[in-house]
Amino acid sequence: MNPLMLDHIVKRYAGHTAVDHLSLEVEEGEIYGLLGANGAGKTTTMRMVLGLIHPDEGSIRYHGQPYRTELQAMMGYLPEERGLYPKVKISDQMLYLAQLRGMKAADARQSLDYWLQRFDAMEYREKRIEELSKGNQQKMGFVAAVIHRPKILILDEAFSGLDPVNVEMLKQVVLELRKEGTAILFSTHRMEHVEELCRHITVLRRSKPVLQGDLNEIKNSYPREKVVLRTATEVQGLDTIEGVTEVVRQDSGRYMIRIEQEQAAQQILQLAMSQGAVDQFEVKEPTLNEIFIKVVGSSHE
Numbered sequence: 001m002n003p004l005m006l007d008h009i010v011k012r013y014a015g016h017t018a019v020d021h022l023s024l025e026v027e028e029g030e031i032y033g034l035l036g037a038n039g040a041g042k043t044t045t046m047r048m049v050l051g052l053i054h055p056d057e058g059s060i061r062y063h064g065q066p067y068r069t070e071l072q073a074m075m076g077y078l079p080e081e082r083g084l085y086p087k088v089k090i091s092d093q094m095l096y097l098a099q100l101r102g103m104k105a106a107d108a109r110q111s112l113d114y115w116l117q118r119f120d121a122m123e124y125r126e127k128r129i130e131e132l133s134k135g136n137q138q139k140m141g142f143v144a145a146v147i148h149r150p151k152i153l154i155l156d157e158a159f160s161g162l163d164p165v166n167v168e169m170l171k172q173v174v175l176e177l178r179k180e181g182t183a184i185l186f187s188t189h190r191m192e193h194v195e196e197l198c199r200h201i202t203v204l205r206r207s208k209p210v211l212q213g214d215l216n217e218i219k220n221s222y223p224r225e226k227v228v229l230r231t232a233t234e235v236q237g238l239d240t241i242e243g244v245t246e247v248v249r250q251d252s253g254r255y256m257i258r259i260e261q262e263q264a265a266q267q268i269l270q271l272a273m274s275q276g277a278v279d280q281f282e283v284k285e286p287t288l289n290e291i292f293i294k295v296v297g298s299s300h301e
């Protein structure tokens with residue numbers, strides 16, 4: 001049984017359906033991408049998984065079992081809005097949270113030291129959250145989410161507000177947790193992070209799942225509409241090839257060519273080779289960013 005299974009869950013607020021028949025499963029040791037425009041229903045879904053609010057329809061199963069309070073001990077949550085107390089000493093609230101989720105005091109202390117060292121953040125141990133920068137507060141939120149080694153980890157915009165070095169550090173930790181078997185539900189607006197980390201995704205559009213499945217299969221199911229070509233000299237006649245819709249030559253001598261039929265790519269290559277040496281030729285698969293914009297389109301609220 002998978003650690004997390006959502007079966008046609010629905011959440012309604014007065015006059016508005018925030019999540020509309022969403023089903024998905026997160027396996028052990030997988031990072032599952034939950035994507036969607038602002039207001040599409042991602043946070044509402046995560047809050048239902050955590051048992052903070054309850055679905056009006058459908059069910060959520062944890063290793064096949066329904067929600068019960070003891071599950072809190074095996075779940076970790078990094079909310080989009082930072083959830084730590086600004087005025088309480090960091091070590092005090094981390095140890096309190098860890099023990100609340102079933103850890104013994106000595107284990108909690110050991111785990112806190114491990115994570116603070118891991119994040120190069122030992123100096124914050126005796127500080128208060130309000131004394132930290134936004135990015136460092138985010139790192140402490142992450143420590144609070146994982147200190148008790150949850151089996152199910154919910155990350156809502158985990159990397160927002162972090163500098164590139166810290167993004168990399170957190171990414172490595174997320175990958176390690178995946179390796180250890182943690183089931184991770186991961187929401188972000190940064191598509192390149194999803195491409196790097198997630199195998200399966202769901203895209204929500206106005207509360208409904210509109211794209212779902214294996215990320216590679218999804219990408220393969222979209223036509224390749226971009227050709228990159230680099231030649232030493234200018235190529236004549238590219239825009240006369242059938243199926244070519246746009247030709248842009250950049251200052252570097254590289255062409256970005258938009259096509260509407262994949263066959264046009266071979267003709268581009270033949271034409272370029274007939275006129276001189278070709279240094280680079282690539283038919284690009286769509287990025288997740290491009291797919292997201294196509295699927296979600298004008299539904300941004």
Ligand SMILES: Nc1ncnc2c1ncn2[C@@H]1O[C@H](COP(=O)(O)OP(=O)(O)OP(=O)(O)O)[C@@H](O)[C@H]1O
Nearest residue numbers: 013014018036037038039040041042043044045080
């Ligand atoms: N407590 C609530 N009462 C009424 N409506 C709510 C409540 N919580 C969320 N909503 C509504 O439900 C919808 C989904 O919100 P949600 O926060 O889940 O979106 P999201 O996908 O996480 O967005 P974002 O990317 O901006 O964080 C929104 O229209 C929001 O206004």
